[in-house]
Amino acid sequence: MNFESLNARLDGNAIVSRETYSRLEIYVNELKRWNPKINLVAPNSLHETWERHIVDSLQIASFLPSKITNWVDVGSGGGFPGLVLAAHLCEKPEFSMTLVESDQRKCTFLRTCARLMGIKVTVLAERIEDIDVEKANIVSARALASLDKLLELTFPLSHDDTFYIFPKGKNWNNELTIAQKNWQMGVQKHQSITDKDAQILILNEVRKDAQN
Numbered sequence: 001m002n003f004e005s006l007n008a009r010l011d012g013n014a015i016v017s018r019e020t021y022s023r024l025e026i027y028v029n030e031l032k033r034w035n036p037k038i039n040l041v042a043p044n045s046l047h048e049t050w051e052r053h054i055v056d057s058l059q060i061a062s063f064l065p066s067k068i069t070n071w072v073d074v075g076s077g078g079g080f081p082g083l084v085l086a087a088h089l090c091e092k093p094e095f096s097m098t099l100v101e102s103d104q105r106k107c108t109f110l111r112t113c114a115r116l117m118g119i120k121v122t123v124l125a126e127r128i129e130d131i132d133v134e135k136a137n138i139v140s141a142r143a144l145a146s147l148d149k150l151l152e153l154t155f156p157l158s159h160d161d162t163f164y165i166f167p168k169g170k171n172w173n174n175e176l177t178i179a180q181k182n183w184q185m186g187v188q189k190h191q192s193i194t195d196k197d198a199q200i201l202i203l204n205e206v207r208k209d210a211q212n
Contacts, residue, residue, distance in 0.1 A: 001050035009051070011193070014061030016088060023087040023117040024054055030113050031078060038105045040078030056167070056194045057081035057142075061088055063190050063202055064138070065163055069094045072136040072157055074128050075144035076101040079110055081167065082140060083121065090119040098122040100131055128153045135159040142167050147175040151183050151206065163204050170197035182209050 001009070003021045010016070016024070028049050031040060045052045057080050068089060073082025076099035086097040099121055101107050107125040114121045124131055139154045139162060150166060158164070168175060176187065184207040192198035 001054075006050065006055070009055050009193075010058060010062075014058045014088065016058065019091075020088050023090075023119065024084065026116050027079070027083065027087060027113050028054065030109070030116065034109050035078075038103075038109065040106065040109065051194060053078070053080050054084055056192070057084035058088060059193050060140070060165055060167070060200060061085060063165070063188070063200060067137070068092055069137050070096055070098075070134060071138040071140065072098045072100065072133060072154075073140045074100045074154060074157075075141050076110060076123075077103075077106055077143075079113060080142050081165075083110055083113060085140075086114070086119055086121050087117055096120075096122070098124060098133055098136075100124045100126065100128055102127045131157075133157065136162055138163050138165060140165040143169075147172075147179040147201070148182055151179060151203075155206065155208065158206065161204070162206070163202060164206060166201045166203070167192065168199055168201055169195070172199045172201065176201065183207065184209055 003018060006021060007015050031049060032046060034040060035046060041053060060081055076082045082097055082099045089095050099110055101110065104125050107123050110123045136157050139157055141150055144150060147166060186204045188202040190200040192200060
């Protein structure tokens, strides 16, 4: 996918600069080089890397709050959406991205990509339950766990004004219904441009339900 095609696909959502596109080209090349060794993404999705993984991550940028600082992406794996969005947002003042991934090999991949792209991120090779970081303004995760479980894992990383960003597949409505039995939250739902059955859930004012 070339520069023009990428921005046309985003169709006004999170338009990328040529500098960002160059960084993402490096990232995609490294992903294809490393994937046979450590299985970062499903092998049958490699030929659709730009659509399935890059566009899918970049679309999130159009739904972000105006102040983007201190972002923690958990279960970062191959870098979706955290590293892709860091490549896009890295020039914003005060922006910082922490990627949390328990697999040491994947952490090596994430650090290598960040270095080659010339962007600064913090990569923590730890379990989510064990990390000690400053409370995050934004928390994200993709394809890691059910929504209820994600909130259990990430709530300790949050403060009162934290935004949670969770791309969810076709079972998103069921996951949301279950989570709302245990949590109070504000919910924004955005249709994914890469999957008609998927939604990007943005949560704020998240509180554990006092009755649970």
